[in-house]
Amino acid sequence: MAVKDWQLELTREAYGRTLVELGQENPRIVVLDADLAVSTLTKYFRDAFPDRFFEMGIAEQNMVGVASGLALAGYIPFLSSYAMFLSGRAYDQIRQDCDYQNTNVKLAAAHGGISVGQDGPTHQSMEDLAALSAMVNMTVVVPADFHQTQKLVRWAAAYEGPVYFRMGREKVPMVTDADTPFEYGKMIQLTHGGDCTIIATGLMLWMAIEAQRELATEGIGVRVLNAPFIKPIDEAAILQAAAETGCLVTAEEHNVWGGLGSIVARVVVGSEHLVPIEIVGINNMYLTSGPWTDLLEVASLTTTRLKDAVKTAIRRRDARVATASR
Amino acid sequence: MFTGQACYSREMQSQEVSLPLIRSLTYNPPVATSPVVGDVSAHLGAQMPVLKKTHDELAEIARQIRKDVCVMTYAAKSGHAGGPLSAADYTTYLLWNVMNIDPDNLTLPERDRFILSNGHCSALNYALLSHRGFFNRSYLLTFRSTPSRLQGHPNRLKVPGLEASTGSLGHGLSIGLGIAMGLKLSKSPGRVYVNVGDGELQEGSCWEAIMAAGHYKQDNYCMMVDWNDAQIDGKMTDIMNIEPIDKKLEAFHWHVIVADGHDYDAIKAAFDEQQTIKGKPVAIVFKTIMMQGVPSYADDYKWHGKFLDADALTVALRELHFNETPDEAIASYGEVKWHGR
Numbered sequence: 001m002a003v004k005d006w007q008l009e010l011t012r013e014a015y016g017r018t019l020v021e022l023g024q025e026n027p028r029i030v031v032l033d034a035d036l037a038v039s040t041l042t043k044y045f046r047d048a049f050p051d052r053f054f055e056m057g058i059a060e061q062n063m064v065g066v067a068s069g070l071a072l073a074g075y076i077p078f079l080s081s082y083a084m085f086l087s088g089r090a091y092d093q094i095r096q097d098c099d100y101q102n103t104n105v106k107l108a109a110a111h112g113g114i115s116v117g118q119d120g121p122t123h124q125s126m127e128d129l130a131a132l133s134a135m136v137n138m139t140v141v142v143p144a145d146f147h148q149t150q151k152l153v154r155w156a157a158a159y160e161g162p163v164y165f166r167m168g169r170e171k172v173p174m175v176t177d178a179d180t181p182f183e184y185g186k187m188i189q190l191t192h193g194g195d196c197t198i199i200a201t202g203l204m205l206w207m208a209i210e211a212q213r214e215l216a217t218e219g220i221g222v223r224v225l226n227a228p229f230i231k232p233i234d235e236a237a238i239l240q241a242a243a244e245t246g247c248l249v250t251a252e253e254h255n256v257w258g259g260l261g262s263i264v265a266r267v268v269v270g271s272e273h274l275v276p277i278e279i280v281g282i283n284n285m286y287l288t289s290g291p292w293t294d295l296l297e298v299a300s301l302t303t304t305r306l307k308d309a310v311k312t313a314i315r316r317r318d319a320r321v322a323t324a325s326r
Numbered sequence: 327m328f329t330g331q332a333c334y335s336r337e338m339q340s341q342e343v344s345l346p347l348i349r350s351l352t353y354n355p356p357v358a359t360s361p362v363v364g365d366v367s368a369h370l371g372a373q374m375p376v377l378k379k380t381h382d383e384l385a386e387i388a389r390q391i392r393k394d395v396c397v398m399t400y401a402a403k404s405g406h407a408g409g410p411l412s413a414a415d416y417t418t419y420l421l422w423n424v425m426n427i428d429p430d431n432l433t434l435p436e437r438d439r440f441i442l443s444n445g446h447c448s449a450l451n452y453a454l455l456s457h458r459g460f461f462n463r464s465y466l467l468t469f470r471s472t473p474s475r476l477q478g479h480p481n482r483l484k485v486p487g488l489e490a491s492t493g494s495l496g497h498g499l500s501i502g503l504g505i506a507m508g509l510k511l512s513k514s515p516g517r518v519y520v521n522v523g524d525g526e527l528q529e530g531s532c533w534e535a536i537m538a539a540g541h542y543k544q545d546n547y548c549m550m551v552d553w554n555d556a557q558i559d560g561k562m563t564d565i566m567n568i569e570p571i572d573k574k575l576e577a578f579h580w581h582v583i584v585a586d587g588h589d590y591d592a593i594k595a596a597f598d599e600q601q602t603i604k605g606k607p608v609a610i611v612f613k614t615i616m617m618q619g620v621p622s623y624a625d626d627y628k629w630h631g632k633f634l635d636a637d638a639l640t641v642a643l644r645e646l647h648f649n650e651t652p653d654e655a656i657a658s659y660g661e662v663k664w665h666g667r
Binding site for chain 2: 030051054056057061062064065066067068069071072073093096100101
């Protein structure tokens with residue numbers, strides 16, 4: 001199977017469209033952008049509600065502070081830029097103005113991860129999940145596809161507190177559908193399987209599903225858990241998977257130094273289920289310019305890599321069991 | 327909880343302060359229950375006292391506030407005394423004679439907002455709020471101690487009357503601008519006053535906010551610059567000169583007023599003028615003197631981040647015309663306890 005075999009859609013399209021729906025329902029919703037409205041697709045909201053849309057120019061730090069002020073005045077601000085420029089350029093503002101003060105700000109980052117295509121590493125974000133999940137009050141979410149983004153944006157508007165979520169640039173496979181559950185802090189189990197669990201976030205989800213299908217033909221049963229929430233993490237789901245499948249693979253479009261894999265590993269080593277974990281992510285390297293599917297290959301974020309990781313995890317588990325029984 | 331006057335130094339700084347005690351001191355800021363969206367002019371019948379003190383009365387309040395700042399840093403053995411003393415006069419005028427605020431109605435959406443963006447001058451902010459009725463004065467002696475709400479830099483989640491948490495420089499202007507934009511959107515008459523240090527304007531994000539405020543013609547938004555020409559490493563004009571500040575701000579589409587920050591007639595004229603300006607944000611550059619009120623230490627940048635020891639406090643009390651020793655000054659606050667809004 002390949003990307004072209006899936007039905008593809010933009011996550012930011014879901015974001016832009018859902019914002020307009022929310023704007024119609026709730027006059028407290030306001031939107032800010034830093035000269036990227038046509039790219040983050042907040043332009044739909046801008047055109048529908050010009051009085052509640054604030055163009056802040058190419059000045060992300062001020063945008064985050066202003067959004068915090070709007071929240072303190074009783075509004076629910078969604079603000080957008082590229083993930084790198086929000087989480088990097090405005091880190092101090094996010095930490096001091098949103099997180100420390102616990103303001104009701106929704107940081108909607110577009111063009112997250114490395115799959116942003118030909119702009120190159122200056123525009124790729126592979127550190128944001130580690131940086132933002134280290135904040136105390138922040139909720140960190142990576143939607144997997146169009147439908148999950150729709151649910152996430154609706155949930156974020158109703159939730160009281162700072163939220164960071166990261167969408168991609170390209171159309172990605174629609175793995176979930178309108179009926180797939182979405183609950184605060186919860187992982188979603190998409191497939192059954194007793195041999196190994198893949199915990200995947202963001203666009204790694206469709207590769208996890210592909211890996212699961214291909215491994216099934218080899219007689220290997222994989223449980224696929226989708227983790228839209230990086231923080232808080234669903235510890236119960238992780239530990240249940242560890243207990244029931246005996247080994248884990250994590251998959252994220254993020255540097256392996258921090259992020260989902262590190263967080264899952266922290267949960268596991270603090271438990272009674274010390275199972276092998278294979279962490280699939282970007283191996284501490286800057287990528288390059290190129291089509292997004294090429295970049296995923298260069299970063300080794302592929303279905304093949306996930307299948308290998310599953311087999312390695314199973315081998316490590318079985319070797320450990322054999323040693324223990326000797 | 328804090329009984330006896332020795333508490334400020336012994337128990338407050340003890341390592342044995344329990345975590346439940348600290349949690350019990352966490353303040354949950356009230357959430358606005360009034361509608362913030364739409365026209366709030368219907369709510370304007372509410373009591374929003376502007377106190378309108380005479381200039382002599384204000385000078386006396388500012389004298390007491392200067393004493394508080396000196397005693398607080400003495401009790402804490404840390405903190406910043408210089409900036410609070412330079413800004414004490416015009417901020418006192420602002421909180422008493424300009425702002426619509428009411429300690430009994432913390433969440434009224436049409437209230438005016440004051441943000442101390444240079445949060446290291448927190449001792450001034452706390453003393454102002456205390457004298458203005460948000461909490462009792464003796465609690466000031468807990469400044470910077472472990473279980474106290476009065477942290478080194480202001481935390482809005484702990485102290486009633488604080489509108490924003492500040493400390494990392496260059497943030498208050500953006501937060502205040504966001505509040506001002508929200509007030510406009512709600513058709514609220516509330517105004518936002520943000521105090522910045524002159525050195526703080528070296529932060530680039532300040533100029534992002536200044537550019538945006540000019541662009542949005544934010545005329546319910548006032549920046550006060552404490553122009554004491556002093557920062558940690560030296561005189562502002564030597565470290566990284568931001569002159570000519572008036573021309574810079576005017577080029578960013580601001581209305582600029584320059585005033586003597588220690589002359590109540592000049593302060594009054596500046597605040598009166600800023601309320602008449604339409605279609606532009608207003609900056610008031612208050613020319614001030616670091617450690618004003620204590621002539622022996624005045625206009626010396628080294629007082630930016632210093633606290634007063636017993637000898638310095640003795641000098642300060644004398645020059646502020648308090649006939650007290652440091653111990654007598656501490657005793658004058660009475661029992662150290664929290665009583666707040």
